[in-house]
Amino acid sequence: MSEMVERVQQVLRRSGMRLTPQRRIILEVLEESEVHLDAEALYLSAKARDPNISLATVYRTLAALREIGVVQQRHLSQDEQRGYYEIDDQKHYHFTCLRCGKVIEFSTPLIAQIQQEFADEMGVQVTRARLYLEGCCAACLERAEKET
Amino acid sequence: MSEMVERVQQVLRRSGMRLTPQRRIILEVLEESEVHLDAEALYLSAKARDPNISLATVYRTLAALREIGVVQQRHLSQDEQRGYYEIDDQKHYHFTCLRCGKVIEFSTPLIAQIQQEFADEMGVQVTRARLYLEGCCAACLERAEKET
């Protein structure tokens, strides 16, 4: 069992929840995936390991994992209402190419600074920051250039 | 006619679209609203001025306005899939209190810096940045304090 899955088991336990085979599969798929998965994609990958798993279980597991802070839901583009899911390793952010859909992850210390400054100024507590950049990736820029 | 509405009319024209009474009402509601509206709330406010207006028209208008860059759709909390809409005045961001739902708008020059640095580093073009902070507002922090 991966270190991450083990950690999640602890957290689940503390909330009176269980690490079932289905939940383990979903965690593994999330952990191994290179790309950002929506519920349907996650369901299909999970189904490959356990043909009996149901989409409802995927959603319920995602809800449970979000509740305990293990998984984050993303809205990668402003024009999409579907959710994408990933293990919450906190401090990384996303750039989405509006042309080809490619997603690039990045990080920056400036977000922590913004968070800090805003919290100090307003007397609030900031527990999460989401930053999404959108635009056109290098490959698409190049392709657009050629077409001109 | 407000300056903003007039400006929008130009942009609509350029795309072969019209500024109908319904669209004007929706723009006015968006412009005058203090809070962030979802489609349903926008529909109700618009209906107060024109009882015949339909929810479908609200959605179609929002889609049109987003297409020409006049309106932005927001996902104010990670746990909500419903969209909230506002006139796109670009450089301001949102803090949402997860306890009471209060939304605070703010701005910071650091986002422009992040955008710039990322674009330079990766050779991409960044056309939009969305930043959402979530946490607990001052009032809710205080209330929580008292309850302890």
Add this chain to the structure above:
DNA sequence: TTTCGTGCAAATGGTTTGCAGACGC
């Protein structure tokens, strides 16, 4: 008089839920 926009109602699609059985502690 052609094009674009609207209202209505029905369809869509992602997500949630009720229920009865299965499983883990």
Add this chain to the structure above:
DNA sequence: GCGTCTGCAAACCATTTGCACGAAA
């Protein structure tokens, strides 16, 4: 055994769409 979890199917709800009519250039 008790309480949690699952699969299935039905329900939900925000959003979209087809269609026939209405309005604007």
